[in-house]
Amino acid sequence: MPEKRKEVLVQVNGMPVTVPAGAMVSAALLQSNAPCRSSVTGQPRTALCGMGICFECRAVIDGVAHRRTCQIPCREGMVVETMQ
Amino acid sequence: MSSQHWDVLIVGAGPAGMAAAAAASQGGHRVAVLDENPAAGGQIWRRGWNDDEHKPDAARQAQTGKFVASGATLFHGRRVVAALAQGVLETWNDAENVGERFAYDKLILATGARERFLPFPGWTLPGVFGAGGLQALVRNGYDVRGKRVAVAGTGPLLMAIAAHLQEDGAKVLSICEQAPLSQLVSFATALLKRPGKILQGLSLRSSLRGVAYRTGSWPVAAYGAGQLEKVEFTDGKRRWEVDCDLLACGFHLVPNIELPALLGCALEDGCVRVDALQRTSVEHVFCAGEPTGVAGVDAALLQGEAAGLMAIGLTAQAQKLSARVASERGFGAAMEKAFRLRTEVLQMAAKDTIVCRCEDVCYGDLKALADGQNTWTDAKLQKRCGMGPCQGRVCGPAVEALFGWKNASVRPPIFPLPISALSSEPQLRTDSNSAALQEIQ
Numbered sequence: 001m002p003e004k005r006k007e008v009l010v011q012v013n014g015m016p017v018t019v020p021a022g023a024m025v026s027a028a029l030l031q032s033n034a035p036c037r038s039s040v041t042g043q044p045r046t047a048l049c050g051m052g053i054c055f056e057c058r059a060v061i062d063g064v065a066h067r068r069t070c071q072i073p074c075r076e077g078m079v080v081e082t083m084q
Numbered sequence: 085m086s087s088q089h090w091d092v093l094i095v096g097a098g099p100a101g102m103a104a105a106a107a108a109s110q111g112g113h114r115v116a117v118l119d120e121n122p123a124a125g126g127q128i129w130r131r132g133w134n135d136d137e138h139k140p141d142a143a144r145q146a147q148t149g150k151f152v153a154s155g156a157t158l159f160h161g162r163r164v165v166a167a168l169a170q171g172v173l174e175t176w177n178d179a180e181n182v183g184e185r186f187a188y189d190k191l192i193l194a195t196g197a198r199e200r201f202l203p204f205p206g207w208t209l210p211g212v213f214g215a216g217g218l219q220a221l222v223r224n225g226y227d228v229r230g231k232r233v234a235v236a237g238t239g240p241l242l243m244a245i246a247a248h249l250q251e252d253g254a255k256v257l258s259i260c261e262q263a264p265l266s267q268l269v270s271f272a273t274a275l276l277k278r279p280g281k282i283l284q285g286l287s288l289r290s291s292l293r294g295v296a297y298r299t300g301s302w303p304v305a306a307y308g309a310g311q312l313e314k315v316e317f318t319d320g321k322r323r324w325e326v327d328c329d330l331l332a333c334g335f336h337l338v339p340n341i342e343l344p345a346l347l348g349c350a351l352e353d354g355c356v357r358v359d360a361l362q363r364t365s366v367e368h369v370f371c372a373g374e375p376t377g378v379a380g381v382d383a384a385l386l387q388g389e390a391a392g393l394m395a396i397g398l399t400a401q402a403q404k405l406s407a408r409v410a411s412e413r414g415f416g417a418a419m420e421k422a423f424r425l426r427t428e429v430l431q432m433a434a435k436d437t438i439v440c441r442c443e444d445v446c447y448g449d450l451k452a453l454a455d456g457q458n459t460w461t462d463a464k465l466q467k468r469c470g471m472g473p474c475q476g477r478v479c480g481p482a483v484e485a486l487f488g489w490k491n492a493s494v495r496p497p498i499f500p501l502p503i504s505a506l507s508s509e510p511q512l513r514t515d516s517n518s519a520a521l522q523e524i525q
Binding site: 005019020021022023024026027028030031033035039040041043044045046047048049050051052053054055056058066067068070071072073074 | 120121122127130133134161163178179198199201208210211212213214216217218219220221224225226227310311438441442443444472473474477478500502
């Protein structure tokens with residue numbers, strides 16, 4: 001393993017989550033065990049495709065809803081909220 | 085006026101797009117490459133947060149080096165949403181929240197492929213991912229160290245994915261491949277003619293020592309209370325359960341043909357029809373790689389190079405690649421045959437299994453429509469199947485496999501846009517003066 005990597009601290013539903021630099025927001029959500037969103041019939045959902053096509057990983061990032069979290073890198077201090 | 089145009093515009097910065105860009109940039113041609121992802125590489129060479137911990141991929145390094153040296157300009161984070169005027173593509177840039185237009189003389193479509201998903205009970209549970217999907221999420225920073233992972237579905241990528249998951253610290257329990265051993269044996273015989281591909285396979289095997297590879301088996305159901313706890317598998321005779329944290333399940337690949345279809349390119353068997361020189365049915369539009377028929381990275385590199393050469397008029401040089409392109413496409417055809425879907429995996433879904441995840445449309449409702457001779461258009465209008473934000477990219481290949489439904493039409497925007505996009509005038513993009521530069525190393 002190389003020397004300690006840079007990390008990024010984000011908030012998921014108000015809780016601090018640390019991910020390696022370069023990680024996407026989907027990684028922070030999966031690490032926090034929070035489903036990204038509720039489906040139209042209320043089922044919990046998390047990322048499926050990892051490549052931006054399935055739209056299952058949508059969440060609220062810095063106040064903007066329906067962002068595809070697998071396509072957006074984490075930035076220090078980012079505020080992520082799941083869509084319930 | 086000429087500076088308002090790119091000589092060659094390429095959609096997709098995976099292996100085919102990168103090879104096309106390197107070939108087309110010769111002689112000072114101005115080449116732009118659009119890609120939706122944050123970096124070049126496509127899916128197979130997706131950049132990972134910990135790439136330095138993995139064995140370097142020689143082909144990826146060589147191609148990336150050529151691409152960077154070519155001088156082609158990469159515009160990442162752009163998804164193509166429409167083609168409203170001749171010779172112009174409209175894109176949406178999520179990061180900058182801005183629409184742009186890219187004008188071109190020649191267009192190369194290198195839009196790649198996506199996973200095929202087939203519905204089975206429990207496949208919407210958190211903890212169930214695509215196979216390539218889980219690999220992409222891990223490259224994107226998801227920490228799977230110590231997680232128990234079952235891998236299932238079909239296709240040559242399952243083993244590669246399992247090997248990568250192991251390298252990233254996951255404990256892969258087993259790989260369930262739906263294709264029967266007999267089909268895979270004939271594929272393996274075809275492989276003998278291609279030593280390079282066998283070596284790739286052998287290096288995978290060493291990472292997978294001790295992992296069971298079960299052919300002729302497929303998932304019955306995934307179970308868990310709000311989160312995956314176990315998966316039941318079958319080989320058609322007996323059933324067994326695997327306790328696991330994650331399931332990585334995908335059923336080979338389907339080409340991304342939405343943009344080619346929007347541009348009017350003729351399709352054949354779900355793929356973009358091209359001649360031996362990568363020309364589509366639309367003048368000045370070429371297509372390379374998986375959209376012309378899933379055949380893997382070697383085919384994509386050759387086809388991309390040929391398309392790039394054709395786009396700048398170097399026909400004789402492109403012709404020299406034709407025989408190798410044909411051979412690689414033959415390999416793709418053998419692969420499709422070896423991993424073709426068995427009837428049983430088209431019968432995994434129960435009545436209440438969700439097929440369309442955007443609109444939560446269940447199998448039973450769709451089956452009733454299919455039995456009544458209805459089309460996918462009827463299913464869209466009556467049940468909203470395929471009407472959600474993914475625009476049928478997930479359920480479309482599933483309903484085609486399950487019911488033979490084909491998408492009747494592709495209309496812009498081919499990706500959902502924020503409302504703000506409608507009120508802003510797109511910028512015409514002719515230069516490289518934004519944050520779009522070559523951030524791919």
